[in-house]
Amino acid sequence: MANSTSLTLSYFILGAYLNVGTLRYLYFMITALLYIVIGIANSSLIVVICMNRSLHEPMYFFLCSLFVNELYGSMGFFPFLLIQIISDIHTISATYCYLQIYCIYTYANVEFVNLAVMSYDRYLAICCPLQYNTRMTSKKAFILVIVVWLYSLVKVVITLSLSIRLTLCGNVLNGLLCRNYLVVKLACSDTTVNNIYGLFGIVLSVVVPLFPILFSYMKILKICFSGSKQTRQKAVSTCTPQLVSLINFSFGCCFEIIRSRFDMSSLPSVLSMILSVYFVILQPLLNPIMFGLQMSKIRETYKHMCCHKNRDTVKVQVFVAFHQLNLFSQNGDSA
Template sequence: MTVNSTLSYFILSTYIDVGDLKYFFFVITALLYIVIIIANTSLIVVICMNRSLHEPMYFFLCSLFVNELYGSTGFFPFLLIQILSDIHTVSATFCYLQIFCLYTYVHIQFCNLAVMAYDRYLAICCPLQYNTRMTSNKAFIIIILIWLYSFVKFVITLSLNIRLSLCGNVINSLYCNNYLVVKLACSDTTVNNIYGLFGVVLTIIVPLFPIIFSYATILKICFAGSEQTRQRALSTCTPHLFSLINFSFGCVFEISQSRFDMSGEPTMPRIILSLYFLLIQPLLNPLMYGLQMTKIRNICKRVLCHMLAARKDTMEVK
């Protein structure tokens, strides 16, 4: 697969000249990226190293955290370079690669959240059948299928994009956006548009069915059940629901901004909101799940206490 030889780079037009403030933005962005790496990696290690967490729910969480590292790595290093750069260009090859990375990240995230909703449905609504209907092996197979399916789906998207003849190279965004690249085409985009619509249905609409069904059934059980049932459901479902609503808000705004003219809106809030689903989701998810999930919270406390005790013993020896 080769990139259109008539176009070697794209210009990202949304970046604004902030003078020496760019160093401040660089430091803040770098710190956010470091926190995201540390928080997500820590929870992945905690889940992998503790056998008590080797359950389907925690495997899905691990997949969620790995995906957040994957999406952040496809975006943050690029953003850091662009913040310090005076010329905001990106090679066509890297632009298509970033499109692939960010779009697979979004698709995997929605699929993960859908599967996690179904997992909570089985645990709360069908507790006696849970251990047979959702085993660790089934969870691994589901995770592998989610990742493979997402990669194959967007390889097709990328193949359709690369064949287009483009009449411009200015993208009105902070990063490469599939829809905005297709808008630059001066060749027929009918196939791209049809597959793009099909892709939106597969990425957003299809995962919504298990999510809506699962949480509607859980709420029904909560209202009809005892106080203990309600507390258990709320303690396990609150992080999932918050994560879903938070991520959906960010994606809806980004889709709206890329498809409608919002140039009349204030620049800085528009820039921040366009980055919302890439900044906030991987930052808040590990903190939220780490605090809300009792098992993870207790294990993290034990690990932290052990580290502090070991540090104290080392200082006493010295």
């Protein structure tokens, strides 16, 4: 019977969606607005970094990777959420469910590992400024970004391949989106390998990146307490956005791990649902705001590009108006 269930299983039911009636249209508009803002904010910063040669440095290269990851994670979550909000039947095909798991999990892995690499980059810039250009070249930064993405993509491929092989005895997932742990909980076959690799995966995704993060910020704090005022200001201006981003993302991921593995029925259902997707919604919205506003070089470059574009637009409009005026005067003379 279990084998026949696994063969005929073609879709999952998402059981966390509530019947909100006509409020669904309000939720749809709010979610769509968030998605649009996230897309515009992250895309504009990617364009700013790519278009300006003065920002072609390792730190901004890592930032560009971070913004690309925000777009990638949002693409795997928001379109599906918008469809589910407006729909009466909350189902998802098995194929798309596994694809969503892959997208969300790679997004989370890339985010944390990328922040770890960024913290190490700041350590070199603040604690070893004279050696920074030799120890963190553009080539090394490019290789690090490739490693961050390949590391995350391969790790999640293994996780997903272990889950796909399982025999499932149900198809109801208690969540707003597909998660690997929820699928594994439906298994009626042996999940020992999944559990072991799950623990190993947490070590690879959290503990390993945590070492360079802790090492880097401990060294930076030491420099801040013993260094000059200029060094402290540089450390605060460049590290504050990264620390806020790291703390925010860690909070969201930790809550989701706790919520999925322990009984959180005492929490209001709406609050539980919001917190379960907190790391996918707020992180892509917070990062461009934090890095765009806090980092003066990006802010000034963005202002310069906008002002330059506005000046060009005004020049074109003046030229067109002047040309039309000449044509009008010539027609009047000929008349």
